[in-house]
Amino acid sequence: MFYLRYFVRYLRNEVFVLPSRSLALAFAVVLAVLPLLTQDAYVLRLVILTALFSLYAASWDLLAGYAGQISLGHALFFGTGAYTTALLSAHLRLPPYVTVPVGAVGATLAGLLVGVPCLRLRRHYLALATLAFPLMLIGLVFMFPGFSGGEGGIWRISRLASSRVQEYYLIVGIAGVLVVSLWKVGSSRLGLIFHAIREDEVAVRASGIDTVRYKLLAFALSGLAAGTAGALYAHFTRIAGPSNLDLFMSFQPIIWTIFGGAATIYGPVAGAFVLYPVLDLLQTVVPKYRMLLFALLILLILRFMPQGVAIWVREAIERACPSCRVRSAAWRKRCRACGAELQP
């Protein structure tokens, strides 16, 4: 009973006072009850894929948005996760609760492997060096078609669960937990160090922080999350092919993240949940002009909200107090923490 009262008070004082937090809570609740409202296979499939892509995008955001290590080859992690899982599942017939963690660990190792040679590189050099790795892996996949399935990819991956609803809760649950933990990492001391590394690496080193270790950590965490997304994706679509590694797969998390707002974690989630359904809708309405309209939409929105949609919305409905930096809803006259006058 005490905990219930505590919980209600927490909700009222910490969540409902800020429109952005209320929105996030409403979003989580909708995701949780969605299968109770509709069992439609198409809707569930769409939400599952969107959740996976938002996890993938959030992992890019941690590495590029927070730590500033812009990676143009994030498909390496996604693809390593997907291929490791697919090989284990199709050749050795291992169950998903073994293959998915192994796939994620494989992607983490890939993150460390790429991270080590890339430590010496800065900014654009780093971005372009990372671009290279998934494309080199594609070359290898094509070279050994007997082992890797070549152009057609690997088929016959086992299903995660027997029914669509079970798959939904499993995948959306894992993605949700990982995204929230990425967000917690981002707002922790670790996230602060990542921010600092992005802003001025020399200054961070000068203040006695071993930047090498933290950059590698960023690569590993990002690889872990992206690899999990890739492994779940392979099990869900039941195929792992070269398209998991190609240039467009590398660019996708960048599209979701920058569209939503970088270095926020909720930005990429918002970006994925706005754009992916739009892309799917365009596919069914005007398949011929799908990508054309998609590209035009991105261009126009970025032209008017260059920081990203999520940040733009947040600025519109919330305001930071000039004296204590606590955020309040935009329609309040006074700051909710210190009572200072808010500028209109």
Next chain:
Amino acid sequence: MIADILVSGLVRSGVYAMLALGFGLVFGVGRILNLAHTAFYMLAAYAIFALVGGGLGMPLAALLATLAVAGIGLVLYKLFVEPVRELEATVLLSTLALAVLIQEVCHVLFTADLLFVPPAFPGYTSLAGVRVGHQEVATLVLAVLSLIGVRFVLARTRLGLAIRACAQDREVANLMGMNVNRVTAIVMALGFLLAALAGLAVAPLYPVEPRMWTHPLVIVLAAVVLGGLGSLKGSVIGAVILAFAEVLVVFLVPGGSYLRTAVALLIMVGVFLLRPEGLFGAGIPEER
């Protein structure tokens, strides 16, 4: 065999060098990583296909296509890239979206089929027993001429001085009374012009299709960083190295056309391990 490799490698070198030079200029002056650069090269190839198919002669078609591509590029830059130029990540996504936009426009207008442009200079000459097509020679001449042209503009004109000044330090150039934004726009136009010329050069040689921009984009990115960002000499040399590597792999390794991108990128990563700032990178002192 060796002669084939040499000819093929030189032609590719010329094309990649033109693309890499334009890309390097744009990056050096505007600090814009223009992922749409090779999309304009594709646009030029399509434009020449449409104009030649419409009955125009090759010289007139080439002129119109080049000017049209540079004009379209400049308009798109002013509309979508310049307003967000300060935000690096947004520029990255905007130019990527531009490239996809151009690809899709070409797809809708011309379908995804492979199109072939009739050569402007048919026939070939036998040089020491090797058949060298006139079109290949023309491509090479075009490449060399445009490289010399850019070199002349940069080294000998007032505009070139302004471009070099902006590349070195935008703020100080601005303080010295140069209109930095206009210089950047001019450099963008120059970059599109070079991309269009490269497109003209390859249109009669390779099939034209809406995905033809991705492979050169990867190679150009690799060439520019291989040579060192900010060094134009470096990007041209990087382009030549990668072009020959690609041609060697395609000719010598069985199934090499799958590996051509991978090998080019492997060379780039290898150079990075030895010299993180590229072959001729100035080692730009810590940007703040």
